[in-house]
Amino acid sequence: MQKFIEKGYEIIDFEEKADIYVVNTCTVTNMSDRKSRQMLRRVKKNNPNSILVVVGCYVNVAKEELEKIKDIDIILGNNEKNNIVECVENFENKEKITDVMQQKEFIDFGSVTYTNKTRATIKIQDGCDRFCTYCIVPYARGRVRSRQISSIIEEVEKIAKRGIKEVIVTGIHVASYGKDFGYKIKLIDVLEKINNIEGIERIRLGSLEPTLINKEFLDRLSKLDKICNHFHLSLQSGCDTVLERMNRKYTSNDFRNSVKLLREYYKNVLLTADVIVGFPGETDEEFMNTYKFLEEIKFYRMHIFKYSQRNGTKAAIMPNQIDGNIKEERSNKLIELSNKIQNEYNLSYIGKKQKVLFEEKENNFLKGHTNNFLMVNVNDSEDFINQIKDVEIVGIENNELIGKIAM
Ligand code: SF4
Known part of the structure; x- marks a missing residue:
């Protein structure tokens, strides 16, 4: 993982859709072999276009078995793990990888x-x-x-x-x-x-x-x-x-x-x-x-x-x-x-008038911020959400200001 981070890759949760998946296998028990195989099958379901890399002990003891699994793109034994990033980058489908360090433009999506x-x-x-x-x-x-x-x-x-x-x-x-x-x-x-x-x-x-x-x-x-x-x-x-x-x-x-x-x-x-x-x-x-x-x-x-x-x-x-x-x-x-x-x-601020933009109402308390980001609570039955009102500050509770709508 460290090697990928050093090269500028972003590490995300296994359940998310990634460009590259690395499955680090274990072969201590038969159960762990089975778990490794199950995980390998899940990867391509998550993202069929991803690069699937398998490393770890299972490779060292059962490489031929893994080679039969068509979804696996790269198989690396423990002695080859150090070259993992180079292997991924040299993989023939490498254009699938989004290298964040090479990214030159801002992506507007979700901003x-x-x-x-x-x-x-x-x-x-x-x-x-x-x-x-x-x-x-x-x-x-x-x-x-x-x-x-x-x-x-x-x-x-x-x-x-x-x-x-x-x-x-x-x-x-x-x-x-x-x-x-x-x-x-x-x-x-x-x-x-x-x-x-x-x-x-x-x-x-x-x-x-x-x-x-x-x-x-x-x-x-x-x-x-x-x-x-x-x-x-x-x-x-x-x-x-x-x-x-x-x-x-x-x-x-x-x-x-x-x-x-x-x-x-x-x-x-x-x-x-x-x-x-x-x-x-x-x-x-x-x-x-x-x-x-x-x-x-x-x-x-x-x-x-x-x-x-x-x-x-x-x-x-x-x-x-x-x-x-x-x-x-x-x-x-x-x-x-x-x-x-x-x-x-x-x-x-007590006794001063402030302009408050009301954002939400909680238990009959309107909550909002002043221009300089003071949180103000006002006990009022009116619905002033998304409105800016003059408020007189009258007290403090839990380090937040209490106010009343100024006439
Ligand atoms: S300036 Fe850049 S490197 Fe420094 S803390 Fe902020 S985001 Fe991180």
Whole structure:
């Protein structure tokens, strides 16, 4: 499996329709022989055009028997397993394989999801060229591919025609949008076009990297009236030595400057962030650097991830992997900090009026978000779903705001 991952293939569940199936056989008992044969028969039923590779001990003891099964395309004994990817790629039917690393164009299929009646997420970019040391995405999803701007606009127009008011613009690494077009068209060009689409009232952006946020970008972005003043930033660590080991392309100070700029351009902006704790080699001191950085920046909310080893990535084989209990402890500390800061922000909204787009109704409570992504609950018998209303914030419950429709 590792060899396929290194070559950029995507590993999917056996039950899904794949281009290549590898059946690793066992021959410890007669039962395992039978199970192997049953599995082989299932493969071509799943996808008759796939390449079926059989490896493992059964091959070594009963190759002739397997050769009689017409569905099998490649048979490799244990001593030949190392060449599995080359064998597959040299197989005469290899044009059947979709090599994600060779994929040059964005595939539009399935790039919109509707969260509810009010919001749709549109994916405008796939793949990533950044190779962060903990991440399998560049191997699994291939290089940066951007969706044609005309196709994006067409799709958002369709979304607007369905009466959807809010669109979230995302990608695997949305800041790289246009890299494969030589940046002749950039993310900001796409956002300007979407901003002109009638019916769309709010545009949110998926996770952004601080490297994108500069004066040139914000000068243009801040002129777009539909862009929400909430930004989710991909921080990962507030400690420079950890960021370097992660192969992130910024320092904590670059990040600080991006936050400063965002707060200058957007009044009442709320920022959220992703943070990884327990990255290989993260010392107590490095963790505390991150902790202090987060205390200083004050994100509205932080998504805390405990680092987990991903085979095929550089970080998985780094020395000094962190013990699970330490990761747990660090994660709890950051969650506590995040809740405390969120509560402080929430308190500062009591008595203020906010515009809320209502998304759903649960037990007589209308639920919706403000422009800067505060969740607001309103106890009201009216059905204001998919409508934007003025709401006065009157309290807090479970770290969410409680409001009443303003007269
Ligand atoms: S973490 Fe993000 S930027 Fe880094 S390699 Fe993965 S997808 Fe790319």
